[in-house]
Amino acid sequence: xxxxTIGSVKTMSPKELIEDTQAQIILGNTYHLYMRxxxxxxxxxxxxxxxxxxxxxxxxxxxxxxxxxxxGLRKITKDGVKFQSHLDGSYHMFTPEKAxxxxxxxxxxxxxxFDECPPYPASKDYVAKSLKTTLEWAKRGKDFHKNTDxxxxxxxxxxxxxxxxxxxxxxxxxEMDFPGYSIGGxxxxxxxxxxxxxxxxxxxxxxxxxxxxxxxxxTPSDILKNIANGVDMFDCVMPTRNARKGTIFTRNGKLxxxxxxxKADPRPIDEECTCYACRNFxxxxxxxxxxxxxxxxxxLATIHSLHFYxxxxxxxxxxxxxxxxxxxxxxxxxxxxxxxx
RNA sequence: GGAGAGGUUCCCGAGUGGUCAAAGGGAACAGACUGUAAAUCUGUCGGCGAAGCCUUCGGAGGUUCAAAUCCUCCUCUCUCCA
Numbered sequence: 001x002x003x004x005t006i007g008s009v010k011t012m013s014p015k016e017l018i019e020d021t022q023a024q025i026i027l028g029n030t031y032h033l034y035m036r037x038x039x040x041x042x043x044x045x046x047x048x049x050x051x052x053x054x055x056x057x058x059x060x061x062x063x064x065x066x067x068x069x070x071x072g073l074r075k076i077t078k079d080g081v082k083f084q085s086h087l088d089g090s091y092h093m094f095t096p097e098k099a100x101x102x103x104x105x106x107x108x109x110x111x112x113x114f115d116e117c118p119p120y121p122a123s124k125d126y127v128a129k130s131l132k133t134t135l136e137w138a139k140r141g142k143d144f145h146k147n148t149d150x151x152x153x154x155x156x157x158x159x160x161x162x163x164x165x166x167x168x169x170x171x172x173x174x175e176m177d178f179p180g181y182s183i184g185g186x187x188x189x190x191x192x193x194x195x196x197x198x199x200x201x202x203x204x205x206x207x208x209x210x211x212x213x214x215x216x217x218x219t220p221s222d223i224l225k226n227i228a229n230g231v232d233m234f235d236c237v238m239p240t241r242n243a244r245k246g247t248i249f250t251r252n253g254k255l256x257x258x259x260x261x262x263k264a265d266p267r268p269i270d271e272e273c274t275c276y277a278c279r280n281f282x283x284x285x286x287x288x289x290x291x292x293x294x295x296x297x298x299x300l301a302t303i304h305s306l307h308f309y310x311x312x313x314x315x316x317x318x319x320x321x322x323x324x325x326x327x328x329x330x331x332x333x334x335x336x337x338x339x340x341x
Numbered sequence: 342g343g344a345g346a347g348g349u350u351c352c353c354g355a356g357u358g359g360u361c362a363a364a365g366g367g368a369a370c371a372g373a374c375u376g377u378a379a380a381u382c383u384g385u386c387g388g389c390g391a392a393g394c395c396u397u398c399g400g401a402g403g404u405u406c407a408a409a410u411c412c413u414c415c416u417c418u419c420u421c422c423a
Contacts, residue, residue, distance in 0.1 A: 186375090335397085
């Protein structure tokens, strides 16, 4: 799922997302859309789909991630989180009910419980306490959410890298019976092996017939490995953010387009790729656009990276259906996170 | 022809006796980025393996313990006047 935090997958029009990257669903963010332009305004426009001109599914994150990423601007209490706006310094109270109310107004198809995403490292005591709060908030949010026919509310499994806490979290949420389960609090600085250990551990615990969404992950190889651990859905800013900063993902590894080695390289970003950027433009040209600060460079890099991510998971899906996923991973992973030289 | 200003490390540009291998910016080069306060941030940027040494501030001499900085001549550029 490409990430469009404030109602826009940066540099991409909905038309490009559909035609050039094959995106089926995108993300929005409750905290950011609440702060600007405001959920009431979005509601007046008939919801986020209409406001941004996107008629495919949308998933909104609840603002739980901002509890961590805006740590300097908020205070957590049992009732919720008091944020100080990163835009104008004004104070705003987010409660689990408020997060649902805002998400109801925004109108995404899949919405998230309000959670605390604990930082890493954090003491186990802290993670346990935070988890308890997050579970209470999940219950409160679920009780508050009435629009269940049109908006599927997911619970978020927390618990850091601790298996006992993860199990406690998953089972408590399953008791509440959500239509889908998110796995949060990973890829926040812990060792990769710890992240994979958590998804592997949760795989047999979470229900088979409900989607599992690993929040905020990740690199191409992270995604393939977590698919092997039973994850169905991913979102990550990496393909878009890194593309804008000149690191482009390909099936042969990361390509840093600004590197001098591509100055006169006539090849496309990826010779096997069929995306718009690769069909029409050389590495030399895209590098030139980046070095000259031209917006088109950011756009072409984003088109390619999103196209690649979505193609990659499409290939993974196909490999699963053909019962050769392990083989597929063994072939792809060594290349994916290498640095193209 | 006369008067004045100036030539600094890839570029622009500080620096007017020692703390200067020389501020700052740009360019260049290398990298980071995981539920987006991000078209951002970090590092390198004369040579040698570090302490240190060597070469460098238009050119050639000179003064001084010490010169990018002071003096002499040469050379080139720019501005104004004729």
